[in-house]
Amino acid sequence: MDAIFLLPIIQLSVVFIFTGIVAFLLKLLKQPLIPAYILAGILLGPVFQLIKDAEFISLLSELGIAFLLFFAGLEFSFEKIKKISIPAIIIGFLQVSASFILGFYLAGWLNFGFLPAVYIGLILAFSSTLIAVKIFSDRRELDTLHGRISIAILLLQDLFAVWALAILPEAQNPWAMGYPLLATFALIFIIVFASKYSLPPVFRYAAQFPELLFLTAMSVCFAYIFAAEVLGLSIAIGAFVAGMGLAQLPYSREISGLIRPLRDFFIVLFFVFLGMQLAPFNPGLLWVFFLFLFISIFIKPFIIFFFSSILGYEARTGFFSGISLGQLSEFSLILATQAFLSGIFSQEFFSFVVLLTVTSMLVSTYAIHHKSGVYGKLSRILRPFEKLAIKKVKYSYQARSEKKIVIFGCHRMGSIFLNRLKKSLRSIIVVDHNPEVIESLMKEKVSCIYGDMENPEILESLDLSQIKLIISTVPDDDANAFLIRYVKARNPEIKIFVTSDHLKQVPKLYELGADYVILPHFLSGESVARIIRAVLSGKKELSDIRYRHVEHLKKIKVYG
Template sequence: MDQTLINLGLMIIFGAGAALLAQRFGQPMLLGYVLAGLLIGPSVLGLVPDANAVVFIADIGLILLLFIIGLELDLSKIKDVGKISVALGLIQVVVVTIISMLLALVLGFSIVQGIYLGLVISFSSTLVVVKMLTDLKEIDTLHGELVLGILIIQDILAVIGLSLLGTLGTGSTEGHGAGTFFGILSSTVDLHLPGAVMLLANLAFFGLVAFLFSKYVMQRLFKAALGSAELLFVVTLAVVFILSYLAGFFEFSLAMGAFLAGIALSSATYSHDILGRVKPLKDFFLILFFVSLGMQIAFGNFVNQLLLIALILTGTLVIKPVVTFFTLKAFKYNNRTAFLVSIHLAQVGEFGMVLITSGAAAFASNPVLTGVIITTIITMTLTAYVIKYDEELYMFAKPFIAPLDHIFGTREEEHRNVPDKYRPEIVIIGVNPMTAETIETLAGKRKILVIDYNPSKIVTYKERGIPVICTDAAHAELYDEIDWTNVKTLVSVVHEPLRNQYIIKRARDIEHDPKKLAVIVTAPTEEWGRKHYRAGATLVLIPDVMGRRMLSELVALDDPASIRNVGRVYYEELHKNFVFIREL
């Protein structure tokens, strides 16, 4: 049997098993793939003695990954994340890269190697962080939106770095592009152009060729292929590899061409069809890519790379969080938001391993892949617990960083319009589709006060004259500022259970009698619901429990007409919520 097929089979079998174990212990599947490669590689079992035997297949996974990133990266997203996220992402990457590069130079690395290592440290893991924030329902919070915006900018910069740094992989730009149009022209007429000029000329000419191809050739190919799903799939792959070949011809990374192909197709009406057909293929080859990375871990180099591991861990767990934190403070975000964003980004991302792999030539005399993979495994593992227990970590750090809010100031006063001597009847903490409808229903009829620490969620209410406060519900001063004389109901839809516990406690400190002050909060699980009731909540809303009870009652009716009437009511409610969300 062909040894290559045996190798591929072993990679898939062990990759699947390790991914299942990683998922079982709450870790990213990516780590499972890397550990599977380590297990079957030459360093442990030696089932696949030569990782280079399948490296060309793994490279296909990298090309398809960059194509998918380009396809999903609609350029309009840059507008969606806002100018602040763009500025935060740029500042964080540049500052962290420069500091880390200087440390690398002190340790004896070259400038090009220092740039590579600096970028490895500065880029975080979009795959891991976004999944965990989504699972924990933090993606729509202020810190979640900021993290997502910074990650989008990081991904764009990572692709640019991956494309351009490949031209510096050898550490020399002299004679760059000898096999390209400009290289052949300069050698023919005996014209010796500086390497930097050749690089810029190749970049400009490649951009022109790619633009002409996408405008006059690619669009026609896809129009001809739209009638057949199979043909659309084949044409997509052909376009990806054509642009990858063009990038390689101009001595840029093959992945750069794939990324540009994705960007060119991202705004097309049929981009979702392409994504659905190519993504499973990308997932398959990407498994092989990360398994092959694990196979390249060499324990013989481990001791030699301890200093490198210490450098990357210091940069990732200390320098990057500190830079991110103080950058956010400079933009006047409060301590909690700055702290949560900084710790959520404290890991080496998947692009770190990709960058080091593509820049292997730059580290020919000093291999660093093992150190990068080990630090990626360590930091990604820590991230799973850091994000899960982020509130507890913040509460621990809160006393130490409390003075910084007074030193730097906060943005909250920009979104505060509570009239003097205002006595609300209902206080609503947190804005989501549920409370948005409540606010719309009560506005103008009852005296309400809306509190949320995400300015984008309450600015509309401020413009309409509804009293709002932009602050953290855990600020002790907040409860002293509110006149509780006429407050009959306090509603909190804050997603963090510990914060709801604090809100309930403060509410009961103000008014012990539940008949005078009703406290309504949400809870993610029944266990937290019981804790909230014990803490003094009047009503705890648990989506799973409410849905389960309603389903039981509807099925018990055994009346299709009644179920249809309920469905019609909920359809109308969904439409209302859609309108509220769009306005917010």
């Protein structure tokens, strides 16, 4: 094999083998994967110097950024934008503005020039879509109130970031700043027009074949990357605009699913490359490093929390929204790269920003995973901020009756329980962390509270001395374990039904005091097995079973 091709293949092999080992070891220690990728890059580059010429890995990581922004664009449908609440938009705008102004003036105080100060302000203003969305998805928090607020803020940040990437390269020539902005708007106009008229028939046919759908989506992505490059724009802008156009199609979900493995492949390389770029900088900048880090992981989340409190959200919701965005962004790295290539940042300061971004992502990842515990310790300090609210955002309804049954989670299974227990409806209260579910329950005058079962404030608000039965439809073993311990310690007489997807966890939940563990997959399998036996024995006709099943499903009301 030609040596010119052999070296990149060897580099790629070393990167993935080494990263796989590091990630596996850290996962055994129950650590998040993103820090593992960054640590692998640090070991491969600065520590052991196994990869000395990282140009090939750099190229692939740049593609990783493009795929990341293409994927972010796929989440940017106009339907989702319509659903963003006005308070979330206000919080996002105020957060970006406050963070930018703070960073800009702080950089000026540190004797940075005007343009470097602008870049520093923007770098500190944005948060990581990748980190937040991945963790929300892993923890099933995308539909929570704090998840929705955070995603709305991130969408607004993405718009600001794309705008900044477009105009800042011409910032030294104010008269030329209009061109990149017009070029970006032209790309957006073309893709929106195409997504309405020319792309639907193409994708309607391509959607019949998964491989063709994938290839067609990639063709659109690279066509816009090429167009952005020709127009003198960042390839990140081209990828984002392409994703935004495809998000308007009814096949965006399928496209997201098809490109996710490819995105993950390149994102691993992106984080490994970040770790490889770390280099020592002037020790005199160390206090500046910790100052900027403090702004990223403390001040920026506090800004979000503060404005959330003013706009009427509970302290817990504001705190969770803020802590989820307490890091620098992949856009921060793109902006830093742009500033470095333009000669605005030195190599030393570019390395400084990379280390700052990596550190903020590492700290933030752990902070998000432990946010409930952190909030528990800070709740007495944070809850007084709720008094600043202009108008309270209310996500609860309480009928005047004694509550004896609590249902945690009221989407599919919870809706079935609620329908079956209609005769006892006035004695039931529902707790759910999806605001849409709560809103639909409030319209039906069903007693409900927004929250989750790991929130002591919610559990304290329930009169456990009167409760007879608690049903958890949430298949989260750790949360159910917490619920069992909390409730049984205060009222051992309460009967607790919990849900689990893992057979191995059932004995542990019973040992903790669960009265019954619901295994949805096993129960549904047993129910279908009974139907099959009835059909095979000739006792029932399948057409009759199907008819009754359809009629039964029509009567079930699913909330949310």
